[in-house]
Amino acid sequence: MSALKVIVSAIEQVADGICHFTFAAADGGELPGFSGGSHVVVSMPAHNRTYRNAYSLLSSPADRRNYQIAVRLQEQSRGGSRFMHEQVKVGSRLDISWPVNLFPISRVGHKHILVAGGIGITPFMSQVHELLRTGADFELHYAFRSPQYAGFIDQLQQLLGKNLICHDQSQRQVLDLQALLSQQPLGTHVYVCGPAGMVDALLSTAYELGWPDAHVHHEEFLAPPIGEPFTLRLKQSGKSVEVGAEVSMLEAMEAAGVDAPYLCRGGACGRCELEVLATDGVIEHHDHYLSDAEKGSGKKIMPCVSRAKCSFIELNL
Amino acid sequence: MQHGYWIRSKPVYHSLSWQHRAQAHVLVANGEAGRSIVRLLHQRLPDQPITVLYHPTQEADYSKSLVSLAGENLHVFKRESELWHRFEQILQQSVMGTRLYAAGNEYFLWQATTLAASHGVLSGDVMREQASSLARSVYCVHCKTISHRVTTNIAICTGCQRHLLVRDHFSRRLGAYMGLMIDAEEPGNVPEAEEVYP
Numbered sequence: 001m002s003a004l005k006v007i008v009s010a011i012e013q014v015a016d017g018i019c020h021f022t023f024a025a026a027d028g029g030e031l032p033g034f035s036g037g038s039h040v041v042v043s044m045p046a047h048n049r050t051y052r053n054a055y056s057l058l059s060s061p062a063d064r065r066n067y068q069i070a071v072r073l074q075e076q077s078r079g080g081s082r083f084m085h086e087q088v089k090v091g092s093r094l095d096i097s098w099p100v101n102l103f104p105i106s107r108v109g110h111k112h113i114l115v116a117g118g119i120g121i122t123p124f125m126s127q128v129h130e131l132l133r134t135g136a137d138f139e140l141h142y143a144f145r146s147p148q149y150a151g152f153i154d155q156l157q158q159l160l161g162k163n164l165i166c167h168d169q170s171q172r173q174v175l176d177l178q179a180l181l182s183q184q185p186l187g188t189h190v191y192v193c194g195p196a197g198m199v200d201a202l203l204s205t206a207y208e209l210g211w212p213d214a215h216v217h218h219e220e221f222l223a224p225p226i227g228e229p230f231t232l233r234l235k236q237s238g239k240s241v242e243v244g245a246e247v248s249m250l251e252a253m254e255a256a257g258v259d260a261p262y263l264c265r266g267g268a269c270g271r272c273e274l275e276v277l278a279t280d281g282v283i284e285h286h287d288h289y290l291s292d293a294e295k296g297s298g299k300k301i302m303p304c305v306s307r308a309k310c311s312f313i314e315l316n317l
Numbered sequence: 318m319q320h321g322y323w324i325r326s327k328p329v330y331h332s333l334s335w336q337h338r339a340q341a342h343v344l345v346a347n348g349e350a351g352r353s354i355v356r357l358l359h360q361r362l363p364d365q366p367i368t369v370l371y372h373p374t375q376e377a378d379y380s381k382s383l384v385s386l387a388g389e390n391l392h393v394f395k396r397e398s399e400l401w402h403r404f405e406q407i408l409q410q411s412v413m414g415t416r417l418y419a420a421g422n423e424y425f426l427w428q429a430t431t432l433a434a435s436h437g438v439l440s441g442d443v444m445r446e447q448a449s450s451l452a453r454s455v456y457c458v459h460c461k462t463i464s465h466r467v468t469t470n471i472a473i474c475t476g477c478q479r480h481l482l483v484r485d486h487f488s489r490r491l492g493a494y495m496g497l498m499i500d501a502e503e504p505g506n507v508p509e510a511e512e513v514y515p
Contacts, residue, residue, distance in 0.1 A: 110437035182340065184413045187437015210339035210414035212442040 003043065003095035004031065009066060011090055015151035018119060019085055020058075023067045026093060030064040034099035036130030037123050037219070040067065041097040041265055044083040049247070049255065051080035054221045054266050056122035057099060058152075060129035067096070070151060072119040078223060078246060102269050103191070103219040105130060110187030112138035113180065115202060117194020118145065121152060123219055124193065128159060139163050141180070143198065146170035177205040191217040218288075221266030224248035225286055227307045233314040234258065235277055249303035253317075260303065260317060267305035274315045276301050281310020326487045330426075330447040333418050337363050340414030343407055345429050347372040347397065349449030350420035351379025357418070358386040368392070368407065372400045377449075397425075401432060408436040420448040424465060427492030440489060451514040455483050455496035463493050469510040471499055480507045483514075 005026035012020045025031050034057055044051040055069035071084040088094070103123050105112060112131060114124045124140060131138045140160060144150040147168060156164050167175040181190065181202075190211070192202045199218050206216045224247070232241040232249060243252040250272060253260045263271035267287030276283065276299055285295040287302035294300050301308075301315070333353055335342070342363060346354045351371055358369075369391045373380050380393050394400040417438065419429040426445045433443050452466045455474075462476025467483060474481050474496065481496030488495070500506050 108434075108437060108439065182412065182414065185436075186408055186411045186413060186415060186433075188413050208338055210336060210416055212439065214439050214441060215413065 002098075004040075004098060006031075006067070006094055006096055008088055008090055008092045008094065011088070014070060016148045017073045018070055018149075018151045019073070020068060020070050020151075021084070021088065023069070023094070023096065024065070031067055032098055033064060034061055034126070035101050036061055036105055036127035037103035038099040038101040038126065039103075039123070039221075039264070040069070040099050041263075042069070042084070043095040044080055044087075046079055046083050046087070049079075049251070051078070051083060052251075052265050053080040053223075054264050056103075056126070056219075058122055058125035061126055062129065062133070067099075068125075070119065070122050074223065078226075080223075100263055100269070102264060103127075103193070103217065105136070105191075106189045106215075106217070109189035109215075110137065111185060111189070112136055113184065113188060113190045114138065114140040115143075115175070115180075115190065115192040115194070115198075116140065117143045117192075117198040118149060119151065120192075120194030120198075121156075122193070124191070125152060127191070128156070132159070139165060141165045141167060141175055143167040143169065143175045143194070177202055178209075181205055181209050181211065189215045189217060191219075193219045196220065219268060220288060221264060221268060222286060222288070222305045223266075224251070224305045224307070225284075227284060228309060230281070230308055230310050231312045233312055234317045235314055236317055243307065248305060249301075249307055253303065258317070262304055265304045267302055270302070272302055272304045274301055274303055274317055275299060277314040277316050279308055279310045279313040281308050281313070283308045283313070324485045326489075327485045328423075328445070328487060328489070330445050333357050333420055333444055333446045335360060335363050336416045336444070339363060339365050339416045340412055341365050342367045342416050342418065343370070343404075343411070344368065344418040344420070345370045345400065345404055345425075346420040346448070347400075347425050348374030348421065349377040350422070350425075350446065351377060351383055353420040353446050353448040355379055355382045355386060358383070366390075370394065370400050370404055370407075372397045401428065404429065404432060408433060408438070411436075417443045418446075419443055420446040422449050422452065423447055424454040424492045427489055431490060431492070453483055453514050454491075454493040455481060456488060456491050456493040457481055458495060458497045463491065464496070467496075468512050468514045470513045471508065471510040472496065 006023035007026050009024045010022035014020045039054045039056045041052050041054050058068040073085045074081045167173045229245050241252050241256045263269045270289040286305040367390050369387045372394045383391050419426045430443045452468045455464045455467045457474040460477035464475040479498045482499040484495045486495040
């Protein structure tokens with residue numbers, strides 16, 4: 001996959017534990033255009049391995065001079081967010097993927113409700129620019145623990161005015177999803193990004209109220225969870241790859257020189273899907289892509305975030 | 318006659334059934350399809366408010382059965398245009414979670430869907446049952462007239478009088494199948510029409 005070469009041109013702390021990075025093209029030219037809601041996958045060459053994490057683009061899609069991302073230092077970082085916070089300096093050179101959009105604004109929607117929890121604000125940063133440009137009817141609900149965790153709040157207030165509705169949990173301002181979703185006119189779309197509990201609560205509230213699935217959008221990039229080590233057998237190449245407890249199947253394959261497909265690396269897009277031929281254990285599905293029926297069949301796996309509790313698993317690759 | 322192959326644009330219809338997770342239910346039907354609404358009203362009803370809009374036709378009028386089942390939730394319209402006017406008003410006032418059901422001939426179904434789409438309702442969100450004749454509306458690619466109630470594989474365009482082959486290519490926006498001149502290359506060589514959409 002061809003990478004974009006960028007140089008870090010600015011780093012700024014925007015909230016507790018959240019760093020804001022600005023990238024410029026290494027050749028000094030314009031970066032590729034993108035649409036609101038897009039993300040890039042940043043490659044982070046740590047000393048023992050390369051981390052690759054997906055981050056939403058924050059800037060206006062109209063501005064192609066630079067890209068901006070925000071990285072929250074994960075308390076239980078596998079290494080990626082720590083690398084960004086500690087190793088990356090102004091002037092650092094990084095490889096990033098071309099922008100991909102798995103979270104676009106519906107073009108046929110008549111009204112758009114954006115719901116962000118904490119760092120889940122990031123995909124909406126570019127979307128609000130697009131919504132403002134098209135003059136769409138929209139509102140952004142931003143829920144956060146307390147103001148020091150509310151990244152970009154000043155910028156958003158200035159940009160959106162009354163279209164920004166804040167829910168400050170330290171002030172006991174709770175987002176009432178039932179009230180929010182039960183009074184929206186036909187043709188409304190809702191978009192949510194935030195902690196898993198919040199996303200699940202919104203999805204189930206919308207479902208119970210009879211919102212059609214096609215009007216409910218969510219984006220959640222997962223980090224590959226830690227598990228137990230096992231052996232990965234690749235049928236077509238005949239290779240055998242050891243998957244350590246703290247690396248994903250995809251990362252283990254890449255480290256072994258296997259050219260496995262991927263896009264978001266966070267269990268959302270479905271690009272890395274592989275066929276499972278055999279295993280002596282159980283698959284631990286963590287992705288948001290496969291249906292429950294597909295997960296139950298045991299024939300498919302998303303190696304970016306899922307793994308297996310087994311001694312071996314054989315894939316058709 | 319074209320048969321035995323799959324074409325993406327040709328719609329597939331199902332029987333209506335209640336979507337119990339909802340905030341309200343709005344049903345529109347015409348003529349023969351009143352029977353589908355009667356059948357639906359015989360099933361366990363959802364807890365949310367139900368509104369039925371019905372336009373009886375010369376072929377079929379299920380108003381009496383419907384009124385005994387739906388009572389004041391039923392609105393019967395003498396003219397189809399009045400039904401669409403009321404449907405439009407309801408769409409304007411409805412909230413997300415309002416389930417839309419349409420039963421009727423194919424043209425009616427896609428009029429309902431198109432009207433709903435103008436309020437941001439996606440095509441897949443409207444449940445549709447083709448509950449009467451399989452007759453097709455045919456859009457003439459030559460003069461752009463839509464001829465209704467076509468039951469044969471070859472039909473005369475009501476606009477330009479050409480003989481049209483009724484194809485399976487369907488326009489959801491127009492609610493009609495594509496019709497194109499069958500004897501363009503050999504004028505006058507028109508095969509015999511067969512009734513394939515009774």
